Amino acid sequence: MPIPLPYNFQNLDTSGLQDARDSAGEVIGKATPASYLDSNFSQLANIVTVSSTAPTPSYAGQLWLDTSTSPPLIKQWDGFAWQSRVSIADNSDKVDNFHASQTPSANTIVPLNADGILDLSGTYVKSNVYTFRRADLSNAMSDYMLQVGEEAIINFTNATSVPLRIATQSGTYYEVHLVSNNAGGTSGGINDGVFLNPNNTTYNNAFVHVEIYRITSGFGSLTHTYSFFRCGSVFTNSTFFITNFTQYKNVKGLVDVYGVSEAYPALGVFSSEWRDTTTSWTSLGTITFPQSTSGYILIRRLV
Amino acid sequence: MKVYAFIHPDLKTLCCALLSESVPSNVEYVELEVETPDDVILDNGQIRLKTKAEKLEEEKRKKLTELKNYVARLLEPTDYVIMKIAEAQAKEYTDEVEQLKQKYVTQLQQRETIRQWNNQMKQVIQNSQTIEELRSIKIELV
Numbered sequence: 001m002p003i004p005l006p007y008n009f010q011n012l013d014t015s016g017l018q019d020a021r022d023s024a025g026e027v028i029g030k031a032t033p034a035s036y037l038d039s040n041f042s043q044l045a046n047i048v049t050v051s052s053t054a055p056t057p058s059y060a061g062q063l064w065l066d067t068s069t070s071p072p073l074i075k076q077w078d079g080f081a082w083q084s085r086v087s088i089a090d091n092s093d094k095v096d097n098f099h100a101s102q103t104p105s106a107n108t109i110v111p112l113n114a115d116g117i118l119d120l121s122g123t124y125v126k127s128n129v130y131t132f133r134r135a136d137l138s139n140a141m142s143d144y145m146l147q148v149g150e151e152a153i154i155n156f157t158n159a160t161s162v163p164l165r166i167a168t169q170s171g172t173y174y175e176v177h178l179v180s181n182n183a184g185g186t187s188g189g190i191n192d193g194v195f196l197n198p199n200n201t202t203y204n205n206a207f208v209h210v211e212i213y214r215i216t217s218g219f220g221s222l223t224h225t226y227s228f229f230r231c232g233s234v235f236t237n238s239t240f241f242i243t244n245f246t247q248y249k250n251v252k253g254l255v256d257v258y259g260v261s262e263a264y265p266a267l268g269v270f271s272s273e274w275r276d277t278t279t280s281w282t283s284l285g286t287i288t289f290p291q292s293t294s295g296y297i298l299i300r301r302l303v
Numbered sequence: 304m305k306v307y308a309f310i311h312p313d314l315k316t317l318c319c320a321l322l323s324e325s326v327p328s329n330v331e332y333v334e335l336e337v338e339t340p341d342d343v344i345l346d347n348g349q350i351r352l353k354t355k356a357e358k359l360e361e362e363k364r365k366k367l368t369e370l371k372n373y374v375a376r377l378l379e380p381t382d383y384v385i386m387k388i389a390e391a392q393a394k395e396y397t398d399e400v401e402q403l404k405q406k407y408v409t410q411l412q413q414r415e416t417i418r419q420w421n422n423q424m425k426q427v428i429q430n431s432q433t434i435e436e437l438r439s440i441k442i443e444l445v
Binding site for chain 2: 160161163187190191192197199200201202203204205206215217218219220227228261262276278279283286288290
């Protein structure tokens, strides 16, 4: 629908208008009064009526910015009624009413940063199955329940005992990386176990450990009863998996050992079972070392 | 390290909590300063620490086991020599026994050296007076 202008020059009766001439005095047309043009420009400049009340419609297709709502709405006269067309936000970074911002926060859309990285900083990604986040529990004072997919890091220095501060429950499953960084070589370590004490507690002789290992002097194996899970020895770099069903509780994994003469390296495959089918495992527990040890522990909940 | 020793109310067994908040509520416990939680034992219904003598004996057993495993690994590569000689002896092939002893004289001497060293180490372990002394013993035949 064309916008009705006050003057349609094509159909204008110009018989009463003065001639327009060029510099040589030749007639080249009719001179249009400036007031005609001004009227047309004024009509175009006010093509959108900005008002909190509806204007009187003069033609189909007429536009009206309705400022009675927040954000204002653009409306168009379809010949019968004013129809909403587009919502104009008061800030163009909004989508579905959510702002975009480089700073992650609740209800905010985060774009890639200047390095092309989606940096969510302290916030995290979550689906109905998996959570992507690392929680630093190095100085935690109470147990934290990891969500599926979420991982915890615990840094420790010169420690003989490191509480993991992770709550757990029957039906969960974890991957653990216990990494020592002491200088050890083939000496300086005490040849005793690294243990995981579930519920931060020892249970007298309730655990059976089996292990097959290769050390520098040859192959070997061991089976032993303990009061805790064994997950390494001396200075250890161990990767193990924790299964927690109240009726079946197990730690199994791979271990490298250094700090004693027959190790550096040493490779062990082990399984450690808590022979108890009734006691609930509610806190992953505390790792104990045979000597002051430094390093970190990474724990990811898989189920 | 500090531990909180108690008898588990359901399991009726000795437990040591490493954090005070890990002791079940309404359970009596004994607070003890230990080197490892293994130092705590239940003796005739009483929770107590192992004596120095008990810890020393335990450490000696560990060290002797370590020695035994080490010596077994040293001997293993030449076990086949002993098997061959034993088979010849079982068949009463006296000449072959002597031939094998000649053939494998180096291996047999190695084994003898290992066994002598083993006996010396056993004595060193048995004669140790402190845990520190025991821990300083390096089980390694150079």
